[in-house]
Amino acid sequence: MKQLLLSLVGLILSLTPVLAEGYQVNAQGQKQIGMGHTGTALLLGPSSIHFNPGALSFLEGKYMFSGGVSGVISQNTFVKRQPSLYSAESDNPMGTPFSVYGAMRLNEKLVIGIGANSPYGNSLVWGDDWDGRYLIQDLSLQAIFVQPTVSYAITPKISIGGGPVAVFGAVELNKALPLQSESGDGQVTLEGSTVAYGYNVGLFLKLTPELSFGVNYRSEVNVEMEDGEATFSVPESMRGNFPEGNTFSAALPMPANLTFGLGWQASDKLLLAFDLQHVGWSAYKELNFDFEQNTVALQDSENPRNFENSMVYRLGAEYKALENLKVRAGVYYDETPIPADYLTPETPGTNKTGISAGLSYALSSKLSLDASLLYISGEEREDGYAPMDFYGTYNTSAWLPGLGISYTF
Amino acid sequence: MNKILYFALAITFLSSCDQEADVPTPKSGGADFSVFVSLGDSYSAGYTDGALSRYGQESAFTTLMAANLSGLGNEGYSVPFLPEGTSVGSSLEGKMELQVTQSGLAPVTTEGNPELLTDPSTWINEGAPYHNIGIPGARSYHLVASEYGDFTSGVGNFNPFYARFATAPGVSTALSDALSLTPTFFSLWIGGNDVLGYALAGGEGESAGMGGDDITPAPVFGQSYDLMLSGLTGQGAKGVIATVPDIDRIPFFNTVLPGMLELTAEQATALNVGYQQYNDAAMQYNLEKITFTEGANYFVVEDEDHPLGMRQIAADEKILLTARTNITAAGWGSQSPVPQEYVLDKAELTAIAEATVVFNGIIRERASQFDLALVETNDLLEATADGLMVDGISYNNAYITGGVFSLDGIHVTARGSAILANEFIDAVNEKYGSTIPQVVVNNQDGIVFP
Numbered sequence: 001m002k003q004l005l006l007s008l009v010g011l012i013l014s015l016t017p018v019l020a021e022g023y024q025v026n027a028q029g030q031k032q033i034g035m036g037h038t039g040t041a042l043l044l045g046p047s048s049i050h051f052n053p054g055a056l057s058f059l060e061g062k063y064m065f066s067g068g069v070s071g072v073i074s075q076n077t078f079v080k081r082q083p084s085l086y087s088a089e090s091d092n093p094m095g096t097p098f099s100v101y102g103a104m105r106l107n108e109k110l111v112i113g114i115g116a117n118s119p120y121g122n123s124l125v126w127g128d129d130w131d132g133r134y135l136i137q138d139l140s141l142q143a144i145f146v147q148p149t150v151s152y153a154i155t156p157k158i159s160i161g162g163g164p165v166a167v168f169g170a171v172e173l174n175k176a177l178p179l180q181s182e183s184g185d186g187q188v189t190l191e192g193s194t195v196a197y198g199y200n201v202g203l204f205l206k207l208t209p210e211l212s213f214g215v216n217y218r219s220e221v222n223v224e225m226e227d228g229e230a231t232f233s234v235p236e237s238m239r240g241n242f243p244e245g246n247t248f249s250a251a252l253p254m255p256a257n258l259t260f261g262l263g264w265q266a267s268d269k270l271l272l273a274f275d276l277q278h279v280g281w282s283a284y285k286e287l288n289f290d291f292e293q294n295t296v297a298l299q300d301s302e303n304p305r306n307f308e309n310s311m312v313y314r315l316g317a318e319y320k321a322l323e324n325l326k327v328r329a330g331v332y333y334d335e336t337p338i339p340a341d342y343l344t345p346e347t348p349g350t351n352k353t354g355i356s357a358g359l360s361y362a363l364s365s366k367l368s369l370d371a372s373l374l375y376i377s378g379e380e381r382e383d384g385y386a387p388m389d390f391y392g393t394y395n396t397s398a399w400l401p402g403l404g405i406s407y408t409f
Numbered sequence: 410m411n412k413i414l415y416f417a418l419a420i421t422f423l424s425s426c427d428q429e430a431d432v433p434t435p436k437s438g439g440a441d442f443s444v445f446v447s448l449g450d451s452y453s454a455g456y457t458d459g460a461l462s463r464y465g466q467e468s469a470f471t472t473l474m475a476a477n478l479s480g481l482g483n484e485g486y487s488v489p490f491l492p493e494g495t496s497v498g499s500s501l502e503g504k505m506e507l508q509v510t511q512s513g514l515a516p517v518t519t520e521g522n523p524e525l526l527t528d529p530s531t532w533i534n535e536g537a538p539y540h541n542i543g544i545p546g547a548r549s550y551h552l553v554a555s556e557y558g559d560f561t562s563g564v565g566n567f568n569p570f571y572a573r574f575a576t577a578p579g580v581s582t583a584l585s586d587a588l589s590l591t592p593t594f595f596s597l598w599i600g601g602n603d604v605l606g607y608a609l610a611g612g613e614g615e616s617a618g619m620g621g622d623d624i625t626p627a628p629v630f631g632q633s634y635d636l637m638l639s640g641l642t643g644q645g646a647k648g649v650i651a652t653v654p655d656i657d658r659i660p661f662f663n664t665v666l667p668g669m670l671e672l673t674a675e676q677a678t679a680l681n682v683g684y685q686q687y688n689d690a691a692m693q694y695n696l697e698k699i700t701f702t703e704g705a706n707y708f709v710v711e712d713e714d715h716p717l718g719m720r721q722i723a724a725d726e727k728i729l730l731t732a733r734t735n736i737t738a739a740g741w742g743s744q745s746p747v748p749q750e751y752v753l754d755k756a757e758l759t760a761i762a763e764a765t766v767v768f769n770g771i772i773r774e775r776a777s778q779f780d781l782a783l784v785e786t787n788d789l790l791e792a793t794a795d796g797l798m799v800d801g802i803s804y805n806n807a808y809i810t811g812g813v814f815s816l817d818g819i820h821v822t823a824r825g826s827a828i829l830a831n832e833f834i835d836a837v838n839e840k841y842g843s844t845i846p847q848v849v850v851n852n853q854d855g856i857v858f859p
Contacts, residue, residue: 134801
């Protein structure tokens with residue numbers, strides 16, 4: 001068991017490209033991914049630590065464990081504002097959003113647990129020489145959320161739960177500087193890591209034996225970075241303007257999520273779910289880099305983002321095909337929070353449709369293998385970023401195959 | 410085990426499903442781009458950093474535009490290229506480059522390749538006619554004058570930039586070279602030197618004359634323009650023409666500002682003592698005194714119309730960029746007046762502005778008479794004056810730091826050239842319903858720092 005856990009953690013090589021809108025990544029449970037990432041009003045295992053801590057105390061079992069990882073194979077294409085023959089394709093590394101959850105029942109009403117996952121992240125590589133290099137060359141944003149959780153059943157039909165969240169965030173980005181030497185453009189590398197905090201609370205109601213309702217609130221986490229490293233590569237004669245050992249501070253919000261869910265056991269074999277997720281993207285107003293040492297040529301960098309709150313609509317189904325086999329399917333529609341004229345190549349968002357399938361194969365009464373496959377198709381979007389006058393047509397798509405296990409005893 | 414293998418195979422398969430970006434095919438619209446010629450001056454030739462260079466020719470707005478016509482049936486566009494890595498300016502100097510000098514980062518003129526103009530054995534007349542007929546220094550009437558390429562007339566009486574690639578030096582003209590190619594489409598941007606020649610000489614020439622320092626008489630400009638347009642359109646060609654830029658937006662005339670003489674209290678006091686005699690005389694004649702204070706002051710300039718031969722410059726007059734070195738090194742503008750060939754006074758500026766208006770009036774009128782696409786260069790310069798963002802970079806008209814103008818302060822950088830090419834492309838696309846692709850500005854170079 002322990003070894004399996006370690007090897008799963010070992011899989012976390014890099015975190016994940018753009019999956020859900022903005023830089024949110026909705027891949028926090030293999031079973032839920034198979035059902036269009038519904039789960040607020042479902043009892044699918046200790047992954048409720050993420051989806052709705054209120055559900056945890058209604059789970060069956062004394063010790064519960066689940067974990068999994070998805071591979072994100074994503075691509076973005078760009079065709080420059082017409083008329084132009086210029087096009088570019090990103091060469092993104094495979095992202096690996098993961099989740100691990102463990103929970104333990106203390107008594108009939110009380111369950112405690114801990115979870116770790118990566119609900120935000122973004123890694124994109126457009127290349128050093130592409131046309132948008134003065135906006136972004138490549139970006140790697142990682143955030144690991146760790147959440148100790150407690151859940152308490154107030155009555156046999158009402159349960160609540162919640163826990164604090166510690167976020168371990170890291171970012172590295174490169175962009176070109178328009179300071180040219182014989183060997184080409186200058187470049188700036190910004191990197192840093194930090195810890196930030198938030199919380200996750202939920203309420204779960206068994207309305208009838210067939211019908212359940214859940215509401216979950218995951219707070220905003222404002223990841224504030226101090227003393228990030230700012231490294232400049234500039235022509236020799238300009239070096240005096242870009243002091244060595246410079247640092248920067250910046251803040252990036254991981255927005256709040258408020259999700260309402262319904263679960264309906266339609267028959268012995270069929271379980272249906274519907275989730276309505278509101279994402280508080282309006283917290284992402286701007287991305288500013290405040291350099292510790294400013295010079296005439298190096299001013300602070302202020303970049304308006306002006307994201308807007310958005311909704312995700314999710315539908316999922318699970319069918320018990322055989323005694324030891326459950327199959328799943330789901331679909332969702334994820335609105336982009338990025339308004340017109342604020343679309344950057346760093347987060348080339350668009351309205352996205354996700355279609356998923358999954359299965360759980362029970363190896364024993366305690367152990368099951370979970371698998372999922374999600375295809376995300378972004379609507380073609382012809383837009384750009386007005387403050388830097390960079391426009392074109394973006395297309396985005398991704399495949400996420402995932403594997404996991406669940407162990408309950 | 411097998412399952413893991415299948416899973417790995419599936420991931421490999423999914424990774425290989427690469428999307429290709431779908432780029433629309435350009436359209437010619439109502440124009441035929443099969444034979445494109447460009448007529449004009451140093452801008453059309455690709456003069457930059459104070460010289461014509463191979464690098465500048467390759468990034469001339471005309472060359473960039475022609476390259477983007479290749480997918481629209483263009484049969485080829487020949488440029489009278491200098492050899493790789495060479496450059497030569499109108500005074501036989503080489504191109505300028507930024508270097509770290511004793512007084513800091515500064516443009517330095519390199520040696521260059523004068524033989525490319527002075528030695529006819531280096532000329533490339535056998536390859537003529539060329540599609541790029543941009544001639545540094547050319548005025549409107551030069552493009553229709555056969556003497557312009559006549560090297561037998563002696564140095565100073567012909568333009569070696571044309572002689573080196575004319576079909577028949579002394580016989581052919583820029584226009585006849587163009588017509589011999591039977592162009593289906595042309596660009597003609599001429600008129601800058603018809604005004605600029607006077608301005609560059611500090612307004613010391615005539616406000617209507619045919620000399621190198623004069624403003625071209627409007628009738629001569631109009632007749633030359635008509636001759637070219639009726640010749641080109643007479644063969645059925647369509648085309649694009651452009652207006653003359655306003656010198657108010659060009660760094661050569663707007664970098665050394667009238668009130669930029671910075672003095673310490675000691676320097677101001679010393680200068681006031683030095684100008685005591687001048688001020689005594691000024692009192693007698695009831696003229697303005699020359700006074701200095703700590704901080705910013707107006708430069709002292711030569712003025713032969715002034716009873717005392719010099720005065721402090723007015724805020725709305727201009728000093729040429731080329732005075733800059735001696736302002737620092739020789740005390741021009743403080744210890745001695747800036748010579749008047751480096752100064753444009755109010756009367757001279759008025760003559761320049763009026764001529765520009767007249768020439769642009771003619772150009773606009775001909776654009777509509779001959780039904781041609783028109784580029785308003787001042788609209789572009791006004792946009793860049795306010796700071797123009799293009800694909801992540803903000804451009805403006807400032808000298809060196811602005812990104813549009815090259816080290817000579819008059820001609821554009823390769824990126825400025827690309828921005829200019831896109832103005833021409835936009836005007837053509839709008840007029841003829843074509844979709845010539847825009848030039849990717851970031852693919853060109855800006856100012857290169859050491």
